[in-house]
Amino acid sequence: MSSEGLWSIGELAARAGVTVKTVRFYSDRGLLPEAGRSSGGHRRYGAEALDRLRFIRSLRALDLPVPEVERVLEEDGDDDALEEAVAGQLRHVGSQLTALRWKEASLRLIRECAAGERTERLRLLGALPAPPDTDALVRFWRRALPARLPRPVVSLVLDAVVPSPPDEPDPEQVLAFARLHALVTDPRLERPEFRPAPPLPDGTYRPAVLYEGLAEAYGLASAQVPAGRAPQDGGALDCFVAAYAHACGEPDTPAFRRRLVGLLALDDGPVLPRYWKLAAGLFAPDQPVLGLLHHHLSVALRAQVYGPVA
Template structure:
């Protein structure tokens, strides 16, 4: 330490346990203000520079970018900037952990499968980002939904039909999600026989009324399934039929219920049954799959109208 009580750049580096290059870098960025200069023009630092340098190193050890460190220091390290920076890093680390878990489950999937399956599974996994997102699934459903459906209704539908990738997937969930992604991005979906059809013939119903009514029916059916009961007469089934009747501007009569059975059977695309089968293991255990609820309600309607199958 010089007679004026200040340290040279080398002395500061030694006391803080860093290199001279590091001190110079932060000083050049304005993160480590100088206390003065020597007669020869060399930088001098006060004792407080050690604490400031250690604080900077602590932030950098948490992988905060230098611009974020600058913001924290400008805020004196005790205000909202530090809280925001820590929260942002926690989100980043969380995303990295999810990505690592998906990589681990993907590697286990490849390790434990038969050798003849690895090439196909690698192809499926190679089409997914890590961790995967739901963009392709959302696009698939947006194409299938009626045009000009209000945004809140579209969001409601997407929330119900698009499974979120598990944060801690097992190998089977990784395989199911990869196959689901391959299904919704299959070029054959451009062909009419593969493209999912509308829930009712175009121009013969009010989509908003139908989808809002179905949301209520599926909610009731979900409660029945979670309580261990299959949809029966009344409750969810009545709400299900009413959704279609109101959307078509008709009354819920025995004749309408008979016609509805035929309308529900119009869509013979092989895509949706495959979609719901793959998606089933990706929804939360307490979250009944919408496609399965629709199937249960359709079966309940057939049983009510025609009686149990022999």
């Protein structure tokens, strides 16, 4: 220590338990206050620099990036700046943990499956982004939805039909998500016979009216089908039919209901039934599966019009 009570760069490094290279790095970035210079022009540091260096080490021990550390120091340790930096790091760590859980579940999926299934499952997992996202699922539904649908309605539909990857998946959920991703990215979807059928013939209905009405009907049905029971007459079923009737500009009559049964019975191709089967286990327990609700309502309408299936 100098006669002025200041330390050289080596002395500061020893007191802080870091290397001289570390002190020089932070000093060169202007993060450590210099208390003066020696007669030979060497840096000298006081107790303030030691406190600052220890504070930096604490932040870096939490893996805060150097730019974030700099921002916190620029705000002179302001609580808001520190809280924002820590919150950002928590989000980053949460994403890393989610990615690790997906890797763990993926490894368990491969370890626990039969030897003859491993090649196919490795192929599915290899095509899935890591960590997984819902971009491909969103693109699939944007192509399937009517072009004239207003943006707020599109957002409402996407929120209801696109399952989020679970934060803590089990192997079966990993497999379902991988198969779902493969389904919606299948090149055959460009062929007309594989595209999901529109809910009604194009040009014969108002899409926004239909989807907004269906959202209300599905909401009612989700309260009526908690244990797999089909919706009863009235309530959700009437709302379901009204959504189609209003969208077509027609009254809800027995004749319309008979015609609607025929429209709903049209083959919607091989894609959507498989989509809903794979997605069912990926939605949150309290989140209704729209494909299942739509099926229940369609069956209830057919039973009302033609009587229960024997």
